[in-house]
Amino acid sequence: MEIIKQGEIVTSAWVHLGDDEPLPAHAADLTVSLARLLEQREPLLARAREGSGQVGVRLTPADELDPLLPVLPELSLVAIEFPKFTDGRGYSLARLLRDRHGYRGELRAMGHVLRDQLFYMHRCGFDAFELAPGKSIHDALEAFSELSVRYQAAADDPRPLFRRRSAAP
Amino acid sequence: MYQYDAHDQRLVEERAAQFRGQVQRRLEGSITEDEFKPLRLQNGLYMQLHAYMLRVAIPYGLLSSTQLRMLATIAREHDKGYGHFSTRQNIQFNWIKLEDVPRILDALARVQMHAIQTSGNCIRNTTSDHLAGVAPDELEDPRPYCELIRQWSTFHPEFAFLPRKFKIAVTGTPDDDRAAVRFHDIGVRIVEDDAGQRGFQILAGGGMGRSPHIAPVVREHLPYEHLLSYLESILRVYNRYGRRDNKYKARIKILVAELGIDEFRSQVEAEWEQIRDGALRLERAEIDRLKAFFAPPAYRELPSADLQLQAQALGADPALRYFVANNVLGHRQPGYCAVMVSLKAPGRPPGDASDSQMDALADLADEYSFGELVVTHTQNLVLPHVEQTRVGQLHAALREHELATANAGTLTDSICCPGLDFCNLANARSIPVAIEIGERFERLDYLSDLGEVSLKISGCINACGHHHVGNIGILGIDKIGEEAYQLMLGGSPGNDASIGQIVGRAFSRAEIVDAVQTVLETYLGGRTGEDERFLDYFRRVGLPPFKEALYGDHQAR
Known part of the structure; x- marks a missing residue:
């Protein structure tokens, strides 16, 4: 599928594997739920070691990060699901992953992801976006540049505006 | 500014x-x-x-x-x-x-204005004391901190889709809270500790709506440099754990109540420990930069004209007399006062101003108040820097625009939501009730005799008209297709915060204004003297005499 990644439209080959779907025999990049990741950690990571594809996790808004942390360095993708765009918990998860836990891999928003949320998501540290079905991915690209002023420190700029102001002559 | x-x-x-x-x-x-x-x-x-x-x-x-x-x-x-x-x-x-x-x-x-985040489940406009910067009893001007919060909260990327709306209020006058901070999602009070150290007391989980709560204290004393990191910690805990399954339980007050203040506090503090010394830590230079914007205007060196004001208050023109008594407020600068412009003229919806009134007020602000005005949470406007000797002149000018109603702080200076005349949430009309009360009790001598009593009217349980914290509160409800009104007594938004108690069965539209009159007569007949305010009287005697007068027995149905 086409996604936005680091400001460009690219094709993603990641497969979002459901909890009741078996691990595929062939090579594939896979995301699984947090529960499945923790349950099948060894076979999943073994696939990655054998070159059968990368491993990622899909987080729901209610997931706690603590159980994920030991596995986090092994993951190539963390996807956070937005069941509804009005559910803002994923923004906090993203900031915690980036700012507190030092996660530098791909951080993808998926689910009910709409153009007008991309600016906030990007600021919280998301760098990849699967848009909700039926939405124009080309139009959505414009969302990143609509607002150029940022008051807060966030994942995209560690300095709040007041600090940048006082640094200016 | x-x-x-x-x-x-x-x-x-x-x-x-x-x-x-x-x-x-x-x-x-x-x-x-x-x-x-x-x-x-x-x-x-x-x-x-x-x-x-x-x-x-x-x-x-x-x-x-x-x-x-x-x-x-x-x-x-x-x-x-x-x-x-x-x-x-x-x-x-x-x-x-x-x-x-x-x-x-x-x-x-x-003109440096916007409508950003004035609705939606995000951090709303930060409110404050309408006498900020001029009140004689103020410890410190809260507005630089309000502006800091405004900027921090504007398009905050993490907090644009909270469980529910979020309101922050700040006061710099610990002895007299004119901003109702205890009824906000977060209340910030500038305080001094026993050693005289300035800091913030942080309250959270206050609110009105269908379940009113007085905000408990989360932290007694927060050093100034940590204001934003502490707010961010509270918001993060709320964003992650506030309820999203039920719109009516989604405000932070429910989270605080369900967790208990101790558990809530420990979650906030644990979060704060992680970020307190990060990018949000404030530096004195930034505070000073903001403070400079709120420096006092170029006041003239004036002798106090209190005596002259008093003379006007005793003078022959009753309209001016009541205006000085009710609408002219104390000021920290000698020779100056703040003037409350009431938007509660008889027959007008509370809080409304016409375009020509707004233009006139802008001109009067230029002429009398260094071009500044303040909107009050009681839906009036304040001219914050008026020379005491010019009050008579200003009063005459306000009168030409029907802006000189001398009822500030009295019964008819009511708070009122738009109600069923405009709002699709409302169950009943509120503006016509406010107008009828305004007209029934129009006489200034009567209002003066009643003294300080607040009336607050909401057209539904969401409480935009703050009925829970009115000394007299009226809540419009729908009673099998008919508008009806519950009456509650004893609420207060300030330092002595309390939530009003329902008196008894609701009144019909035809009965409600009579019921208010009965309440007022009960108070006037029972008070020990003019210096026992309505709220004091209520706190002394409670509901029984009001029930007796309203329903004829002690068993209000």
Whole structure:
């Protein structure tokens, strides 16, 4: 599928594997739920070691990060699901992953992801976006540049505006 | 007052351009009304019973005369010639066309205003004491901190989709809370500890609505440099753990109540420990930079004219006499006073001002008050810097525009929500009740005799009219298709915060104003003297004498 990644439209080959779907025999990049990741950690990571594809996790808004942390360095993708765009918990998860836990891999928003949320998501540290079905991915690209002023420190700029102001002559 | 720099200005211009695009996409149909709704809501645009309502932010209530003139222009060109000042120190226009909104936002941006986050499940306009910077009893001007919070909360990327709306209020007068901070999602009080160290007391989980709560203290004393990191910690805990399964349980007050204040505090403090010394830590230089914007205006060196004011208060012109007694407020600068301009003239919806009144007030602000005005949470306007010797002159000028109603702080200075005349949430009309009470108790000698008593009216349980904290509160309900009104007594929004108690069965529209009169007569007949205020009397005697008078026995049904 086409996604936005680091400001460009690219094709993603990641497969979002459901909890009741078996691990595929062939090579594939896979995301699984947090529960499945923790349950099948060894076979999943073994696939990655054998070159059968990368491993990622899909987080729901209610997931706690603590159980994920030991596995986090092994993951190539963390996807956070937005069941509804009005559910803002994923923004906090993203900031915690980036700012507190030092996660530098791909951080993808998926689910009910709409153009007008991309600016906030990007600021919280998301760098990849699967848009909700039926939405124009080309139009959505414009969302990143609509607002150029940022008051807060966030994942995209560690300095709040007041600090940048006082640094200016 | 705060002046935008190039960053602030660019932000409001870009926002106007962005919303133009969003409106365009809605009109073309490329986004659904469901998807458009949160976008328009974050721009203060509601769909009401008859039209769109646009709510414009007035940060901590502070307005320049230039800004007020622009609001008058918008009222004239895009509304029906009036605006409605709200309990959150904002202004609302009730008759707006969607396609006009981008142009209105452009016009607002030209005078450093916007409608950002005036609705929606995000951090709303930060409110404060309407006497900030001039009150004689103030410890420190809260407005620099309000502006800091405004900037921190504007387009905060993590907190744009909270479980529910979020309101922060700040007061710099610990002895007299005029900003109702205990009834906000977060209340901030500037305080001094026993050693005289200045800091913030942080309260959280207050609110009105269907389950009123007085905010408990989360932290007694927070050093100034940690204000934003502490707010961010509270918001993060709320964003992650506030309930999202039930709209009516989604406010932070429910989270605080369900966790208990101790558990809530420990979660906030644990979060704060992680970020307290990070990027949000404030530096003195930034506070000082903001403080400079709120430096006092170029006051003249004047002797106190208290005696002259007193003479006016005793003088022959009863209108001026009551005006001085009720609407003229103390000031920290000798020879000056703050003047409350009541928007509660008899026969008018509380909080409404016409375009010509707004223009006139802008001119009077220039002439008498260094071009500044403040919107109060009681839906009036204050001219904050008036020379005491010019009060008579100002009163005469206000009178020409029907702005000299001398009822500030009295019964008819009521708070009132728009109610069923405008709002699609309302169960009953509230404005006609306020107007009828205003007309019934119009006589200034009667109002003066009643003294300090507050009346607050909401048309539904959401409590936009603050009925829980009225000394007399009225709540409109729907009783099998008929408008009915519950009466509650004993509420107070201030330092002695309390939530009003329901007296008994609800009254019909035809009965409610008589019921208020009965309550007032009960008080007048029972008080020990003029210095026992309504609230004092109620706290002494409780509900029984009121029940007796209203229902004829002690068993109110």
